[in-house]
Amino acid sequence: MISASSILSKRMLNSSLLKILAPAALALSLMIVGAPAAKADVLVLTGATVHPVTSDPLKNATVVIDDGRITAVGTDLEWADDAEVVELDGLHLYPGFVHPATQLGLTEISSVAGTVDTSEMGSINAALRAEVAINHDSYLLPTSIAGGVLSAHVMPNGGLIQGTSAVVNLDGWSWEEMVIRSPVGMHIEFPAAAVDDENNDDLKTIENILALARHHQQAMQAAADGDAPAPARNHQLEALAPLLNGEQALYLRANRYDVMEKALDWAADQGFEKVVLMANPDVQYLADRLANDGIPVILRNVYAMPTRRWEAYDMAFVAPARLAEAGVRFAIADSGSGMDIANARNLPFHAGSAAAHGLDKADALKSVTLWPAEILGVGEQLGSIEVGKRASLFAATGDALEPMSRIERVWIDGKEYDLSRDHGRSLYPRYRDRNAEVQAR
Amino acid sequence: MIKQITAASLAAALALASGTSHAQWTPDIEAWNSPQPEQADAVVFRNATVWTADDTGILENADVLVRDGAIDAIGDSLRAPRGALEIDASGMHITPGIIDAHSHAAILGGVNESSRISTADVRIRDVIDPDSINIYRQLAGGVTTINLLHGSANAIGGQMSVIKLRWGDEPDALVIDSAPPGIKFALGENPKQSNWSNDDPRYPRTRQGVAQVIREKFQRAADYQEAIDSAPSGRAARENVPPRPNHEIAAIAEVLSGERDIHSHAYRADEMLALMELAEDFGITIGTFQHVLEGYKIAPRMAEHGVGGSTFIDWYAFKYEARDAIAFNPALMHEAGVLTGIHSDNPELARRMNLEAAKAVRYGQVDEHEALKMVTINPAKQLGIDDRTGSLAVDKDADLVVWNGHPLSVYSRVEQTWVDGSRYFDREADQRMREALAAERAELMALILAEDEASGGEESEEAPAEEDSAPGFRSFASHLTSGMPQPTHLHGFAAHLLGYRPSELSHDDFCLFHFE
Numbered sequence: 001m002i003s004a005s006s007i008l009s010k011r012m013l014n015s016s017l018l019k020i021l022a023p024a025a026l027a028l029s030l031m032i033v034g035a036p037a038a039k040a041d042v043l044v045l046t047g048a049t050v051h052p053v054t055s056d057p058l059k060n061a062t063v064v065i066d067d068g069r070i071t072a073v074g075t076d077l078e079w080a081d082d083a084e085v086v087e088l089d090g091l092h093l094y095p096g097f098v099h100p101a102t103q104l105g106l107t108e109i110s111s112v113a114g115t116v117d118t119s120e121m122g123s124i125n126a127a128l129r130a131e132v133a134i135n136h137d138s139y140l141l142p143t144s145i146a147g148g149v150l151s152a153h154v155m156p157n158g159g160l161i162q163g164t165s166a167v168v169n170l171d172g173w174s175w176e177e178m179v180i181r182s183p184v185g186m187h188i189e190f191p192a193a194a195v196d197d198e199n200n201d202d203l204k205t206i207e208n209i210l211a212l213a214r215h216h217q218q219a220m221q222a223a224a225d226g227d228a229p230a231p232a233r234n235h236q237l238e239a240l241a242p243l244l245n246g247e248q249a250l251y252l253r254a255n256r257y258d259v260m261e262k263a264l265d266w267a268a269d270q271g272f273e274k275v276v277l278m279a280n281p282d283v284q285y286l287a288d289r290l291a292n293d294g295i296p297v298i299l300r301n302v303y304a305m306p307t308r309r310w311e312a313y314d315m316a317f318v319a320p321a322r323l324a325e326a327g328v329r330f331a332i333a334d335s336g337s338g339m340d341i342a343n344a345r346n347l348p349f350h351a352g353s354a355a356a357h358g359l360d361k362a363d364a365l366k367s368v369t370l371w372p373a374e375i376l377g378v379g380e381q382l383g384s385i386e387v388g389k390r391a392s393l394f395a396a397t398g399d400a401l402e403p404m405s406r407i408e409r410v411w412i413d414g415k416e417y418d419l420s421r422d423h424g425r426s427l428y429p430r431y432r433d434r435n436a437e438v439q440a441r
Numbered sequence: 442m443i444k445q446i447t448a449a450s451l452a453a454a455l456a457l458a459s460g461t462s463h464a465q466w467t468p469d470i471e472a473w474n475s476p477q478p479e480q481a482d483a484v485v486f487r488n489a490t491v492w493t494a495d496d497t498g499i500l501e502n503a504d505v506l507v508r509d510g511a512i513d514a515i516g517d518s519l520r521a522p523r524g525a526l527e528i529d530a531s532g533m534h535i536t537p538g539i540i541d542a543h544s545h546a547a548i549l550g551g552v553n554e555s556s557r558i559s560t561a562d563v564r565i566r567d568v569i570d571p572d573s574i575n576i577y578r579q580l581a582g583g584v585t586t587i588n589l590l591h592g593s594a595n596a597i598g599g600q601m602s603v604i605k606l607r608w609g610d611e612p613d614a615l616v617i618d619s620a621p622p623g624i625k626f627a628l629g630e631n632p633k634q635s636n637w638s639n640d641d642p643r644y645p646r647t648r649q650g651v652a653q654v655i656r657e658k659f660q661r662a663a664d665y666q667e668a669i670d671s672a673p674s675g676r677a678a679r680e681n682v683p684p685r686p687n688h689e690i691a692a693i694a695e696v697l698s699g700e701r702d703i704h705s706h707a708y709r710a711d712e713m714l715a716l717m718e719l720a721e722d723f724g725i726t727i728g729t730f731q732h733v734l735e736g737y738k739i740a741p742r743m744a745e746h747g748v749g750g751s752t753f754i755d756w757y758a759f760k761y762e763a764r765d766a767i768a769f770n771p772a773l774m775h776e777a778g779v780l781t782g783i784h785s786d787n788p789e790l791a792r793r794m795n796l797e798a799a800k801a802v803r804y805g806q807v808d809e810h811e812a813l814k815m816v817t818i819n820p821a822k823q824l825g826i827d828d829r830t831g832s833l834a835v836d837k838d839a840d841l842v843v844w845n846g847h848p849l850s851v852y853s854r855v856e857q858t859w860v861d862g863s864r865y866f867d868r869e870a871d872q873r874m875r876e877a878l879a880a881e882r883a884e885l886m887a888l889i890l891a892e893d894e895a896s897g898g899e900e901s902e903e904a905p906a907e908e909d910s911a912p913g914f915r916s917f918a919s920h921l922t923s924g925m926p927q928p929t930h931l932h933g934f935a936a937h938l939l940g941y942r943p944s945e946l947s948h949d950d951f952c953l954f955h956f957e
Contacts, residue, residue, distance in 0.1 A: 111636045111760040140758060192937070255937040280937065305789050309574055309940035310469045312875060313581040313792075342758040349796060352851030361852070402851050403799035404809070424767035428805065431737050435777045438741040 042066050043414055044079045048088035048395060053095055053370050053384040063093060065391040068414035073385055091395040091408060094365075095385050096150025097348055100298045100331035100372035101278060103341050104144055104152050104170065105134035110338070118337070119158035123202070124209050127239040128163030130156040131182055134175040139423055140342050141170045146422035147345020148400060148407050150392045151180060153298075153376050155187055155251070155336065160206050162187040164239070165251065167378050169392070171412045181378050185249035185276060186240065190263035192256060203266070210270065213240035249274040249377075251298075256307065257282040264295065276375060280335075281319035282307045287326035296329040296375045300336055302350040314357055320367060321358030331372035332364075352401035364401060390414075469878050470871065472572035472609030478863040483508045484839075485521040489530035492810060492848060494537045494818040494832040499810055505535055507839040510862030515833060528843075533856065536813060536848045537832050538585025538840035539794045542704075542751045542820035543731050543784035546575040546587060546791060547604070549944045553592030554599060558632065558643060558654050561624060562688035563599035565589045569612040570944045575788040576608040580866040582792030583842035583855045586617070586831075588824055590731070591625040592949035593706040596632040596651050597658055598625035600692060601704060603824050605840070605860050621825040623728060624696060626655070626705035628712040629762050636760065652715040659723050662693035702728030702825065704751075708762040710735040717746045729823045731784070733774070734766035740777030749780040749823040754800045771815055772805020782820040787948065799849035809849055838862075 043065040050061040052073060064072035064079055072079075079085070108115035117133040131154060144152070150170055156163035164183035172178035191202035216237040223230035242248035250272045254260040260279050264286075267275050277283065277290065278298045290297060299319060306315035323330045332351045334340035347368055355364035373383030381390050391414040398405035410417040420426050484507040491503040493515065504519040505512065521527065545552045549568040554560045569589065579587070585606055591599030603620040630636055633646050645651050668684040695701035703720070707713045707730045720727050729749040730736060734757070736743060736750040743750060752774070757766035775781040783798055785791035794816045801812040821831025830840045839862040846853035858866035938946065 109758055109761050109764060111630075143757075256939075282937075303789060303793070305938060305941075306578075307938060309938075309942070309945065310471070312470075313578045313871070339756060339759055343755060346755070349851055353793065353796075356852045356854050403796050404802040404849055406803050406806070423765070424769055424804065427737075427765065427767050428769040428773070431740075431773055432776070435737075435740050435773060439744075439777065 042080060042083035044083045044085045045088055045093060046085060048091050048093040050093045050385055052386060053365055054386060063385060065414040068391055070387055070389050070391050088395050092398060093393055093395050094400045095369050095383055096392040096394060097148050097368045098372040098382050099149050099152035099344050099347055101155055101300055101333040101336040102152050102344050103336060104140055104344050105138050105154055107341055108138055123159045123205055124161050124236055125159045125163045126161045127235040128156050130154045131166035131168060131175050131179055136172050136174055136178060142421040143423060144344045145170050145410055145417055146407060146419050146425060148394045149344050149347055150412055151382055153184060160189055160202055161209060162189060167376050169412060171417060183248060184376055185251040186243040187251045190252060190254045190259055192259045195258050195262045213237040214244055217241055246273055249276050251276050251278055253278045255280045257285045260286055280304055281316040284319040284322035287323050287328050291327040298331050298333050300333045302332060302354050317353055317357035320354035324359055324363055331375050332367040348401045349403055470874055475609060477609055478865055480510050480863045481526045483522045483525035485519060485525050486528045486530045486535055489533050489535040491515060491833060492536040492813055494814050495834055507862045510839055512833060512835055512837050512839050530843055534844040534848050536842050537817040538842055539583045539816045540820040540831055541584055541587040541785050541791050542782050542823055543786045544587040544589055545948050546788040547573040548589055548947060552947050552949050553594040555594035558595055559597035559658050559689060560595050560599055561597050561692035565591055565599055565602040566616060569602060569615060571610055571612050571615050573945050575945055576606050579791045580606050580858045581855055583858055584791055585840040585860045593627035593631040596627060596654050598627055600624050603826060607860055608865060617826055622701040623704050624701050626703050628705060628707045628716060629709060630760055648712050652719060656719055658693050662690050662697050665690045666694040697723055697725060699725060704729045704731055706731045708732055708734045710738040714739060734763055737770045737773035740774045740779050744778040750774045751782040751784050751823060754783050754797045768800060768804035771801045772807050775807060780819055780822055781815055782823055783815045795848050796851060
């Protein structure tokens with residue numbers, strides 16, 4: 001059995017290395033969590049319209065992949081004779097969508113309690129790590145992949161201090177292998193009632209725990225310096241250390257304009273400098289402040305009812321355009337809960353609808369690829385088709401934000417994914433044949 | 442509701458609206474302040490791409506002429522009567538109004554009467570909410586007709602009502618009287634109460650029990666009808682007690698006589714087969730299976746029976762019985778000859794039914810025009826209103842949508858929605874009204890502040906500080922919602938919503954029991 005302290009020290013090692021020398025630490029952390037199966041051969045995807053995301057689409061272009069990484073992108077490339085060449089016949093090649101906030105892998109059938117690990121009880125769950133409950137064989141994952149969502153930020157839920165999240169590949173032979181970055185951040189749900197109540201119990205609980213965690217850290221330090229006996233170990237308090245030290249981002253959740261404003265004030269008072277706001281379309285009313293303060297936003301749900309009955313019908317649809325106009329860094333997510341978990345595959349349509357309501361089309365694509373990758377700290381690895389990035393790509397019959405387009409092929413870390421693993425794509429041909437046979441009788 | 446706002450809180454709200462970037466919070470476009478659109482004598486839409494949703498196909502650079510609320514002609518360079526309203530639709534696409542065959546979006550009070558296993562006597566027609574903000578927002582998504590259904594708590598549910606989205610009119614004016622009567626049935630986990638604890642369990646608890654309950658009710662209705670038909674009349678009636686009227690059984694008797702169509706909530710193949718067999722035993726045909734998630738598994742059998750399939754395009758995995766729901770369902774049912782439609786069952790989703798139809802192209806390569814039919818003429822046929830709406834053809838009701846691009850494209854938007862030749866939604870008018878309301882608000886604010894100053898600012902305690910605008914907004918919001926009954930079944934997804942009437946957030950709790 002692995003002791004809790006050994007896990008803890010691995011995580012500490014990870015985060016301190018990342019802090020010191022980010023690029024090298026990346027490779028090291030991959031080694032620690034188990035690198036994805038590498039493919040030694042060179043793979044060449046050619047004849048595609050390549051959408052690099054960071055630049056304009058390239059017609060009849062080629063992407064060269066070596067050992068799971070992109071090594072060349074262009075219209076005029078050469079490759080070795082022994083490379084495996086895939087002719088894409090004009091299909092559109094995109095980087096996989098990066099889901100900015102979901103609970104994929106933590107739930108299966110939402111009405112069957114035994115299959116659901118989305119929400120922990122209790123108020124303080126700082127030591128929970130979302131990724132350790134990801135069922136790598138969840139049948140929701142192939143369906144998400146078949147929709148082009150190839151990686152995701154999987155977050156915990158429940159309580160006030162909710163635990164840490166991870167960015168994962170949606171394919172893998174274990175959650176350890178799927179992890180791309182962990183921990184990504186500590187999640188705190190800001191209590192809505194604290195807006196009107198200076199003495200809100202929930203907010204006091206959060207503040208007390210943070211104060212205790214600071215004291216615990218001091219006591220640990222004193223013990224390490226030989227100035228005091230070691231305090232009793234406390235995983236909840238220790239889990240907050242990276243957040244308090246400024247190594248880890250705070251993922252702050254709030255769902256109403258006034259709650260968000262209060263939450264941001266509070267986070268500033270607490271001295272948190274790395275803050276990502278996870279918010280619903282109400283966040284548009286804070287756009288100027290967020291742009292000024294440089295706080296990135298994960299917008300949860302474009303397909304939302306307007307927060308207030310008396311608001312304009314398109315209030316949620318225009319939220320991304322408002323954020324973009326103000327210069328806020330943001331990513332578009334779905335609600336990340338309930339029915340949206342299984343339907344993470346609809347993520348690109350949220351972005352497309354935002355483009356129908358004022359968001360630039362190229363920005364719409366970025367909002368579900370490059371921007372979430374950057375905000376989540378994996379911008380060097382995911383989110384665009386550029387040299388050095390993971391070769392996690394898909395080929396579609398047209399514009400990837402269009403519901404009419406079909407996704408025909410997928411590669412994750414340079415390895416082609418068998419799309420028939422998607423429940424729908426497996427049942428479809430079976431029943432099409434069966435029905436034709438019945439009707440031919 | 443508005444009367445509850447005190448002058449001070451109004452002033453606070455107005456202070457917020459004026460001179461801040463938050464004016465857009467409060468457009469307040471509502472049924473009571475939006476005049477009913479007048480039906481123009483003649484309207485001609487010029488140079489549009491017209492998706493007829495019938496055999497005429499898709500017409501380029503076509504005109505549509507509407508007279509007295511009906512489509513008068515479709516073709517090239519039509520001659521319009523003098524004084525006709527000309528609408529330049531160059532570069533635009535026109536489709537029939539979208540029809541949502543499964544909605545709970547404008548029902549006052551509970552969607553479910555979840556007491557008895559059969560509640561065939563309750564009528565949705567009695568609880569229509571014509572002012573629901575959902576109606577306006579769905580018009581803004583191109584929807585013109587919805588089928589208001591009872592929930593799925595009972596094997597035999599209530600009587601449905603098909604309405605046109607004549608927002609703000611009298612409830613009865615919304616109802617399409619020519620629509621054949623229908624009734625909601627429900628099979629599977631919901632009527633057998635699988636997903637919640639129940640102190641007082643109700644029979645049945647299995648799918649076979651659900652089938653048996655329905656069979657017994659059918660038998661009782663047949664017996665009831667026979668007793669009524671064979672009751673002596675004239676002099677002989679004096680000697681006999683006539684059958685006691687029973688509204689529940691009478692409605693089921695209408696089902697058996699073919700006067701009332703069954704629209705049955707159903708997920709799994711087995712339960713649908715059981716209901717088809719049962720219906721065939723009584724010599725009737727089921728109207729539609731609603732949701733029909735495993736319809737693709739028995740599509741040839743459905744085609745043989747003649748039942749329509751009205752489905753979600755891609756919801757799955759929310760209950761065990763939704764495990765095998767696949768997005769290819771519409772394509773497979775359509776291919777097997779089942780009359781196939783796509784519905785919302787959700788007031789937010791109903792605002793983008795065109796994109797749900799687009800997914801039928803994505804999953805199974807349904808032809809684009811056929812996919813559009815799945816949210817227009819096909820549901821019209823399922824609801825028996827295709828003689829009036831659902832396609833663009835001469836003499837049909839002028840229920841149509843003007844889109845700024847391809848109607849199945851994610852990048853397109855609804856510009857105008859017309860119901861019976863009246864413009865119920867116009868994006869430009871919506872924008873103008875937002876501005877007008879903001880201006881009016883600013884004006885009122887100035888008046889109130891001036892009054893406040895004149896009276897010495899006695900209410901300053903409640904007035905917001907200059908910089909601190911949010912509390913003012915909150916008091917405005919809480920005044921709007923105070924004293925209003927709040928929805929009892931607010932799930933996580935609606936918990937942060939403000940000011941809604943319970944009816945606007947009501948849904949089939951049992952169907953969406955695990956919506957978070």
